Amino acid sequence: MKTEHNPHIDELLVKSMLDEASFAEQIEIKQWLLDDDDNQQYFEHFELIWAESKRFARVSTVDENAAWERFKARTRTSEPEHDIIPLHVRPVFRILRMVAMVLLTAGVGWLSYLVSTRNAAPEMLTVSSGAQPLTDTLPDGSIVTLNRKSSITYPHDFKGNTRPVKLTGEAFFDVQPDKSKPFLISVKDVTVKVVGTSFNVKDNAKKTEVIVETGVVEVSSAGEKVRITPREEATVIKESAQIEKRTTADEFHNYYRTRRLFCDGTPLWRLVEILNEAYDADIVIGNARLWEEPINTTFDQNSLDSILGVISETLSLKVEHHHGQIILK
Known part of the structure; x- marks a missing residue:
C-alpha cells in the first residue's frame, strides 16, 4: 500500500x-x-x-x-x-x-x-449584519433578524440542556418551541430566557430593552427577574441594573424588519428618535413648542426626505439642513 x-x-x-x-x-x-x-x-x-x-x-x-x-x-x-x-x-x-x-x-x-x-469548547459561529439588517436561521430552526451593526454568537450545535446565544446590538427572535431545552440570550449582564416565543431585544450604552410579541419571556439581571407577555416590555437601566416593566407604547421596534412606521398620536420627539436610529440621521427639534406635537400617519418604506416632507406639511414646520444636521423648527 x-x-x-x-x-x-x-x-x-x-x-x-x-x-x-x-x-x-x-x-x-x-x-x-x-x-x-x-x-x-x-x-x-x-x-x-x-x-x-x-x-x-x-x-x-x-x-x-x-x-x-x-x-x-x-x-x-x-x-x-x-x-x-x-x-x-x-x-x-x-x-x-x-x-x-x-x-x-x-x-x-x-x-x-x-x-x-x-x-473542548464547542465550535462557535458569529453572524454580523453590517450596514443592512440580516436574517439567520439557528441550529434548532429558530429565526433571528439582526438590526444594522449587530451580531449574534452561538454554538454550531445546541448539544447541552440549553440553547445559548450571545447578542450585541438589536435582534428579533422567533424561537422554536422546546420545553426540555430553554433558549437563553446573553446581552452583557442581562439574560433573556424563553421556551418558544417571538420578541425583540435591543441593547445600547444606557439600557437593554425586551419587547414581547408572542409567548412569555423571562428577563433577569443582578438577581432580579420579571416575566413579560405580549405587548409588554422590560427595560434594564445600566446605571442601576433595575428592571422596569410596562405596557409597550408603540410598535417602532419592528421598523428594521418591516420598514413600516405606524404613528398613532406619536409625539414628534419619539418619531425623531426612531428616525435617527432607522436612517442613521442627526435630526434635532429646534423649537420647544414642537416637542409634543402628535403625528397620526403610517410611513411604509418611505425615504427619509419623504417622511420629513410629510412632517413639515402636517405640523407646518420648516426643515433645515446645516452641516449634516437636520433641524425642525
Missing part, C-alpha cells in the same frame, strides 16, 4: 469512528478517499484495526500501567537485542501487530483524546 502515514487523516478517521466528525471533516474524508485508490485500502485496514481493537479491549484484563512500568524497567536494565526483520511481512501479521499497538496505547492515548474532545 503506497499511502504514507498522515497524522491529520488518522485524527479525522478516529473522529469519524467516534461519530464526532463535523460536516466539514466528513467532506474532507470523502475527498481524501476519492483522491487515491490506496486511500480506500488504507481506510479499510484502519476500520478493521479499529473493530479488532474494540473487540479485544472488551475482553482484555491487562493492567496497562503495570505493563508500562515493567517495560520501562526492562529498557533500563537490558542490553538491546538485534532483531531479525523479515523482508516481507504478511498483511495479516502487519494488521495484528497494528492492533496490538492500538491496544497498548488505548489506556492512555484514546482516553486522553476522548477526554480532550469531550471537554
